[in-house]
Amino acid sequence: MAACRGCSSVEYFAAPIARLIDEFEKLPGIGHKTAQRLAFHMLSMPEARALEFSDAIVEAKRRIHFCPQCFNLTDLDLCPICAATHQRDPSLLCVVEEPRDIMAMERTNEYKGLYHVLHGAISPQDRVGPDDIRIRELLGRLAAPGVREVILATNPSIEGEATAIYISRLIKPLGVRTTRLAHGIPVGGNLEYADEVTLARSLEGRREL
Amino acid sequence: MAACRGCSSVEYFAAPIARLIDEFEKLPGIGHKTAQRLAFHMLSMPEARALEFSDAIVEAKRRIHFCPQCFNLTDLDLCPICAATHQRDPSLLCVVEEPRDIMAMERTNEYKGLYHVLHGAISPQDRVGPDDIRIRELLGRLAAPGVREVILATNPSIEGEATAIYISRLIKPLGVRTTRLAHGIPVGGNLEYADEVTLARSLEGRREL
Numbered sequence: 001m002a003a004c005r006g007c008s009s010v011e012y013f014a015a016p017i018a019r020l021i022d023e024f025e026k027l028p029g030i031g032h033k034t035a036q037r038l039a040f041h042m043l044s045m046p047e048a049r050a051l052e053f054s055d056a057i058v059e060a061k062r063r064i065h066f067c068p069q070c071f072n073l074t075d076l077d078l079c080p081i082c083a084a085t086h087q088r089d090p091s092l093l094c095v096v097e098e099p100r101d102i103m104a105m106e107r108t109n110e111y112k113g114l115y116h117v118l119h120g121a122i123s124p125q126d127r128v129g130p131d132d133i134r135i136r137e138l139l140g141r142l143a144a145p146g147v148r149e150v151i152l153a154t155n156p157s158i159e160g161e162a163t164a165i166y167i168s169r170l171i172k173p174l175g176v177r178t179t180r181l182a183h184g185i186p187v188g189g190n191l192e193y194a195d196e197v198t199l200a201r202s203l204e205g206r207r208e209l
Numbered sequence: 210m211a212a213c214r215g216c217s218s219v220e221y222f223a224a225p226i227a228r229l230i231d232e233f234e235k236l237p238g239i240g241h242k243t244a245q246r247l248a249f250h251m252l253s254m255p256e257a258r259a260l261e262f263s264d265a266i267v268e269a270k271r272r273i274h275f276c277p278q279c280f281n282l283t284d285l286d287l288c289p290i291c292a293a294t295h296q297r298d299p300s301l302l303c304v305v306e307e308p309r310d311i312m313a314m315e316r317t318n319e320y321k322g323l324y325h326v327l328h329g330a331i332s333p334q335d336r337v338g339p340d341d342i343r344i345r346e347l348l349g350r351l352a353a354p355g356v357r358e359v360i361l362a363t364n365p366s367i368e369g370e371a372t373a374i375y376i377s378r379l380i381k382p383l384g385v386r387t388t389r390l391a392h393g394i395p396v397g398g399n400l401e402y403a404d405e406v407t408l409a410r411s412l413e414g415r416r417e418l
Binding site: 013014015016019022023027028029037038039042043049050051052053055058059060061063064073074075076079100119 | 250259272283288
């Protein structure tokens, strides 16, 4: 019997259940009710399946580390993208905030260069400064010759924009071409529903047909 | 590098990451994108915190079992509700589908009887028959004298209603009073937004003021 963090009342949860609910609730986007539902689902699973889940966490944490070159997540010495030297153009570097952004870029099937994962964006509000993300390592990679263009693919958020501007100012003196992903109306989107900032940026970036 | 179940394209996920995403995706209400987000969140956690999560699953599965009397989940010999013989009225039995329904009832602070958890509802579509849920055990409890009333608190769904009707037919011959939770408009709700079936039931169940 344990008190439940999410409810004001003491509830009749056994301590191990309360603990499991608590753990689920710490995940992003998981509220108290969802955490309860997931915990009870896990308790109703066959033991072997639940232990597989728990083991997947342990295995992922034990085997996954940062690629020493691009800081993508990998279980190999070098991540598959950095290792694919014959299929990849090492003169192009795409800078992203998170490893999952690499998956988004890869899904386009258009980009054949390498990546650099910052693991965050500059955000004074969250006390994340330039030294807290992998900018120093990016400059290290640019110190060696060979990179022709750096594509700043940080998010189109305030933090992402600020990070892109900050990095571009550091890179430009090095004589490396610095570009930013285009802003504009999403393909398949409806003009009517586009917000005015996006629409203004798509007008500003209009192209000859 | 592993193919990702949820996407058509092969993605650059290391196998342990793909496995973790897969595990999250098996949980109810967790889609592919959310599973990715949760898996990457877990990978960005300090190792100790992630292992705490994994350990919470193992602990819950190892220590939690059914209460032999009411089939609530517990880590004790008898669940705290069944064990609280001095504070509980053993002549009242509330029949619910799932252990989490007990928490919902307990939050009302109105019910002081005991419970019986069916662990499901009769659903021919899902091939759940009367023998697949704890109806036999309920009848076993009613075989001993002492229970005055059985409150059927299964969900107001087709399956819940069918289960309630099925059980009531079995119980009535035993001379035990059998009741069902009232249907009606939710407190704080708006008449305008009540569906017609609920409204009809609340009219049918109207009470003298």
